[in-house]
Amino acid sequence: MHLVLSGYYGFDNIGDEAILFSIIESLRRLDSQIHLTVLSNNPEFTKATYRVHSVNRWNWKEIHTVLKTADGLISGGGSLLQDATSLKSIPYYTGIMQTAMMLKIPVFIYAQGIGPIHKSLSKFIVRTTLNKVAGITVRDKGSLQLLKDIGVNKEIRIVPDPVLSLDGASFSNDWLRQQRLPGLIVTVSVRDWVSKINYKRLIAQALDKIAKDGNSIVFIPMHGEQDVKASKSVAALMKEKSTIAPGNLSMGEKISIIGESDILIGMRLHALIFAAITATPFIALSYDPKVDSFASMVDQPVAGHVNETGWDSDSLTELTFASIANIDYQSALLSEKIKPLKDHAMETAKLALDVFKG
Numbered sequence: 001m002h003l004v005l006s007g008y009y010g011f012d013n014i015g016d017e018a019i020l021f022s023i024i025e026s027l028r029r030l031d032s033q034i035h036l037t038v039l040s041n042n043p044e045f046t047k048a049t050y051r052v053h054s055v056n057r058w059n060w061k062e063i064h065t066v067l068k069t070a071d072g073l074i075s076g077g078g079s080l081l082q083d084a085t086s087l088k089s090i091p092y093y094t095g096i097m098q099t100a101m102m103l104k105i106p107v108f109i110y111a112q113g114i115g116p117i118h119k120s121l122s123k124f125i126v127r128t129t130l131n132k133v134a135g136i137t138v139r140d141k142g143s144l145q146l147l148k149d150i151g152v153n154k155e156i157r158i159v160p161d162p163v164l165s166l167d168g169a170s171f172s173n174d175w176l177r178q179q180r181l182p183g184l185i186v187t188v189s190v191r192d193w194v195s196k197i198n199y200k201r202l203i204a205q206a207l208d209k210i211a212k213d214g215n216s217i218v219f220i221p222m223h224g225e226q227d228v229k230a231s232k233s234v235a236a237l238m239k240e241k242s243t244i245a246p247g248n249l250s251m252g253e254k255i256s257i258i259g260e261s262d263i264l265i266g267m268r269l270h271a272l273i274f275a276a277i278t279a280t281p282f283i284a285l286s287y288d289p290k291v292d293s294f295a296s297m298v299d300q301p302v303a304g305h306v307n308e309t310g311w312d313s314d315s316l317t318e319l320t321f322a323s324i325a326n327i328d329y330q331s332a333l334l335s336e337k338i339k340p341l342k343d344h345a346m347e348t349a350k351l352a353l354d355v356f357k358g
Contacts, residue, residue, distance in 0.1 A: 076110035142293060197309065211242065259280055287307065
């Protein structure tokens with residue numbers, strides 16, 4: 001069987017690379033002979049990293065050629081169908097789906113987080129495209145409700161994020177041990193986000209209080225240089241010492257660093273998911289409903305929303321110290337919450353293969 005995978009791949013975003021790795025691993029566990037082609041912004045990196053065929057995601061001639069030989073198209077996971085960060089995302093990803101369907105290739109929506117979708121034209125494009133696909137799975141109730149609200153009338157299943165299928169304990173790193181950091185290790189995932197609230201200063205003030213208590217602050221950039229820059233900007237606002245992990249560490253190394261830390265304070269969804277699969281308690285800082293949804297799913301606290309008032313450095317500090325005080329309980333709770341999600345995440349790959357086998 002030959003499947004084509006379409007997503008936000010090859011952009012140095014560790015979360016999306018973890019999604020790709022998880023989907024590939026799940027498919028190969030079910031069919032060791034499967035042939036996979038990934039549409040990537042960096043085909044050579046994708047080929048070397050995942051042992052797959054890969055073509056340039058911007059080369060429509062190449063995309064058309066590989067789709068003609070495919071048995072199915074997987075679109076996802078991640079937040080592909082949204083018009084909040086770019087008006088080009090929905091036309092691009094649905095364009096690939098429409099090309100596949102024109103060639104009579106079945107399309108499977110794989111554990112996507114849908115939205116936000118603001119524009120009427122965007123809603124029309126998503127509705128008309130997804131009503132023709134062979135299968136739809138989404139990662140949360142909000143995504144399901146949004147698709148229903150805009151008129152998608154196909155059966156939609158809620159499934160876990162693909163990354164939840166990974167065994168967090170299987171990854172390792174040398175970097176964190178080499179730092180010889182004192183006290184508890186608090187990993188921090190931040191990103192840039194347009195907000196009237198100076199959320200970076202609030203985070204920095206909280207981290208200073210946590211560091212003063214004898215703990216080590218380690219920033220973990222999840223999206224290459226973008227998050228390195230965001231991490232440096234928060235670190236520059238701090239009075240206490242902090243450490244920034246290299247942005248070019250591998251997915252597995254970043255999972256391991258979070259897993260070897262004692263607690264995570266995080267904005268990026270997949271930093272929170274990395275914490276969950278390694279049973280590392282976390283405090284979420286939300287910029288998107290997907291963050292709130294996942295934190296609720298695994299019963300971990302949300303300190304606040306970076307676009308809203310109602311939280312400050314004191315409340316973030318108090319939440320962190322409360323989690324540290326109950327760290328064994330929080331870790332055991334995460335392990336309990338994550339087990340059924342881990343088992344269920346593998347089922348999405350089986351659903352996809354069943355669709356393509358007819």
